[in-house]
Amino acid sequence: MLKQFFITCSGSDTDILEQCSKGEQNKYAGIGATVFFTAVMAFIAASYALYTVFDNVFTAIVFGFIWGLLIFNLDRYIVSTIKKTGNFTDELIQASPRIILAIIIAIVISKPLELKIFEKEINQVLLEQKNALTLANKNQISEQFTPSIEALQNEIAGLQNDIDTKEAEVNALYDTYIAEAEGTAGTKLLGKGPVYKEKRDKHDALLTELQQLKIENKAKITAIETQIALLKGDYETQVASSQPIINNFDGLMARVNALGELPWLPSFFIFLLFLAIETSPIIAKLLAPKSAYDYKLEDQETAVKTNVLQNKNQREALLKADHAINDRIYNDIESEDELYTYKRKKTRELMQLQADAFFKHQKNAF
Known part of the structure; x- marks a missing residue:
């Protein structure tokens, strides 16, 4: 039962194979088994690749099964259409397009499995890329907010500088009227005379201005600090909202690119393995001598070809004779x-x- 199934997978004529030896049947059963298990590997590879895209097991299995059937049909067609002619050069030319197609299929099958085999290494590469993307994302977002924040901070520094300047003037007047009272400067008269009172009044007036300036500038500084806090909050919000996009940077294309960052030799050997599996039925048919099955198949096909050519020639001869008879008849009745x-x-x-x-x-x- 299993042998018959594999023979069917090989795309050979089961009626002709039944007339051949057991060894011939086993050869085509082996070719069919290779075709079948290649399709199974294609199903597994496609299911994993599609799972990384859709993140849904059922969808991945359904589309993976369809892909496996497609690969099975292509492989079966490739193997079944190679005819043994006895001339290796002709057979190689005949098989060349099929070998190219087999190479393409091997690449398509091997790549998703490479992603699974090197999953841990790929995850490490993706982590490094995500960290770099996170830093770059923060820098890009900060470029939108930094000029505004710096301008507001410079405005706060200007308001604070006004306070400091006014405060320095008040302190200077304080030192002046104290020195006047002590007699160490100004009129150098000890005591609180008219000059002292004038300087004290000037100091008190400027102190009042300083206190008013502090109240006004403090209110302005508070309002500006509120704006800075809002801008920083917007910055954090944008960073937090864009971070999930970076965290989800592990799709199929990202993993393929990450695989390209790894050493190429292990991936190349895996590709060679699938290439050997995919092309083995074709190579086996090319290297194998012309067998009983090939002779019987050629005999059946040439018999059909001969019959078709005979029927075609007979119809052409019949048409030619009919034309000649019609010409003679019309020539006879013309007069x-x-x-x-x-x-x-x-x-x-x-x-x-x-x-x-x-x-x-x-x-x-x-």
């Missing part, structure tokens, strides 16, 4: 007076009917 008289009579009647019909039509027009 008969009886046929001429009869046709002349019918032609006259036809022309009379046409004339009557024309006259009737013209009469009705008036």
Whole structure:
């Protein structure tokens, strides 16, 4: 039962194989088994690749199964259409397009399995890429907010500088009127005279201005700090909202690119393995001598071809003979007076009917 199934997978003619030896049947069963298990590997590879895309097991299995059937049909077609002619050069030319197609299929099958085999290494590469993307994302977002924040901070520094300047002036006036009271500067008269009172009044007026300036600038600074806090909050919000996109940077294309960052030799050997599996039935057919199955298949096909050519030649000969007979018949009756008289009579009647019909039509027009 299993042997018959594998023979069917090989695409060979089961009726002809039944007339061949057991060894011949086993050879085609082995070719069919290779075709079948290649399709199974294609199903597994496609299911994994599609799972990384859709993140749904059922969808991945369904589409993976369809892909496996497609690969199975292609492999079966490739193997079954290679005919043994006895001339290796002709067979190689015949198999060349099929070998190219087999190479393409091997690449398509091997790549998803490479992603699974080197999954841990790929995850490490993706982690490094995600970290780099996170830093770059933060820098890009900060470029949107940094100029505004720095401008507001410079505005706060300007307001604070106004306070410090005013405060320095108040302190200088304080030192002036104290020195006047102590007699160490100004009039150098000890005591609180008119000059002292003038300087004290000037200091008190500037102190009042300083206190008012502090109140006003503090309110402005508080408002600006609120704006800075809002901008920083917006920055954090944008970073947090864009981070899931970076965290999900592990799709099929990202993994294929990450695989390209790894050493190429292990991936190349895996590809060679699948290439050997995919091309083994073709190579086996090319290297194997012409067997009983090939002779029987050739005999069956040439018999059909011969029958078709015979029927075609017979139809062409029949048509040629029919043309010749018709030419002779028309040549013989061309000179008969009886046929001429009869046709002349019918032609006259036809022309009379046409004339009557024309006259009737013209009469009705008036």
